[in-house]
Amino acid sequence: MKTPVFVQLHRDSAEHIRQELIHGLTADAQPGGATVSPKFLYDALGSRLFEAITELPEYYPTRTEAAIFRVHARAMSQAVPKDATLIDLGAGNCGKAAGLFGAFCPRRYVAVDISVDFLRATLDMLQRQYPSMEMVGIGLDFSQALDLPAELGQPGAGPRVLFYPGSSIGNFSPAQALVFLRQVREACGPLAGSGLLIGVDLVKDATELEAAYDDTLGVTAAFNRNLISNVNRLVGTDMRLADWAHLALFNRLESRIEMHLVAQRDLTVRWPGGQRAFSRGERIHTENSYKWTVAGFSKLLLEAGFAEPLVWTDAPTADAGRFAVMWAGA
Ligand SMILES: C[S@@+](CC[C@H](N)C(=O)[O-])C[C@H]1O[C@@H](n2cnc3c(N)ncnc32)[C@H](O)[C@@H]1O
Structure with a gap:
């Protein structure tokens, strides 16, 4: 192991x-x-x-996002590169990323979080479930700057999938979110296929x-x-x-x-x-x-230097959705 x-x-x-x-x-x-x-x-x-x-019961974001991943896992796996380095920003209990290992088959999982002791314990447990996957835990406060270690870009590391679920992007004001997303775009690195998979909570009642x-x-x-x-x-x-x-x-x-x-x-x-x-x-x-609209957040991704995103929501039309998951190629 x-x-x-x-x-x-x-x-x-x-x-x-x-x-x-x-x-x-x-x-x-x-x-x-x-x-x-x-x-x-x-x-x-x-x-x-x-x-x-x-x-x-009241906290709909996690459940709604999980349902979007479940329903659209196949479409997502066609957009997201296989054999990538999956970099989970604000990984928490790492559960969401682990749920996607089957669909995305990452070669390496990198979990980043400010809550280091919690991250250490969860990553140790996750490694026992996936004994052959390379796992890296990074203790980092990325609110000032998203400075990931240079070694992540070692030759053969494959494309990078930055993963930022749970609508944590909502903790940033729109101006701060733009600055952060530009750093995420930078962190995607130069390899073709890299990009950002992000969960965004939408305006509602x-x-x-x-x-x-x-x-x-x-x-x-x-x-x-x-x-x-x-x-x-x-x-x-x-x-x-x-x-x-x-x-x-x-x-x-x-x-x-x-x-x-x-x-x-x-x-x-x-x-x-x-x-x-x-x-x-x-x-x-x-x-x-x-809370964002799909159009507003797509525009922000473009401004940050990403390609036009693919969007999945919990409704037949994106505008009617309560939560959105977006894949934006770098
Ligand atoms: C809302 S929770 C989301 C957890 C998990 N990704 C999910 O979607 O369920 C936010 C996570 O980001 C981490 N976090 C908050 N601020 C951070 C910061 N400035 N730098 C790094 N991690 C941070 C927290 O410790 C927590 O695990």
Whole structure:
């Protein structure tokens, strides 16, 4: 049996992470006030809570995307090159990529994620299921730059299939998404056949969207509030879980779901060397999840340098779909 190779890239220093978080927490001047990047939702517990979210009846994206992969696997396998290096961005539990191994027959699987301990454990398990596949785990925060190791382009590595499912692209604003997709296009490398397979959540009714991010069992609330424990650990803040409530709302003007933590009373958050007062009702903005139209996202892919994408959705016509999977050749 092969063993997965792990590479940890560009880990920010603890002080750099602390400064980034303090900057966000004290950012009164920004529209919307305090912010914390959604990447801080994913400590080891956050990754497990996200797995639980994907099982919830209200959380349609995972199920809908899985159904699209199931129904259109054959058509996808005709577009996506075989024997490629499959590079899974924000791999999580690696389950979606593993589900496509049969259709795409990759020669190598590269899983990239910021949540390194979780990734290590899942990749070890996956290797036992696929003992002869070459597997590489990369610990990387790609929110600043998608710098993949040069060795991935070694001779004979085959074309590259960049895989970015789950509509994680929605965490980026449209301008940031364009910058990121250009980096993904670059990361596809020069070999013919390479490209990007991406899952994109589509604009829909606000009630369905808000329920998906505020389920009745409260798992998404726990996922959002777990960020408080992670920030306390990373910054030394003294935030109490009981003081913060989960809020999810659809901002139609921006076409995005927003997640916030809302202060339940007037309070002061303290950390070594600083503090910040929050009034009751004041928010910390923790995640955006932009919703796209098929036409809008196809245009973005073209602007980023990809070819006209192939599009599969859960409806007979793309416009009626709730979720889209797109293959864009590089
Ligand atoms: C919404 S989950 C999606 C997981 C899986 N790909 C899926 O579709 O079910 C987002 C994943 O991206 C990872 N992630 C979030 N921000 C990241 C960043 N800045 N750099 C690398 N990985 C990140 C998280 O740890 C998590 O595993």
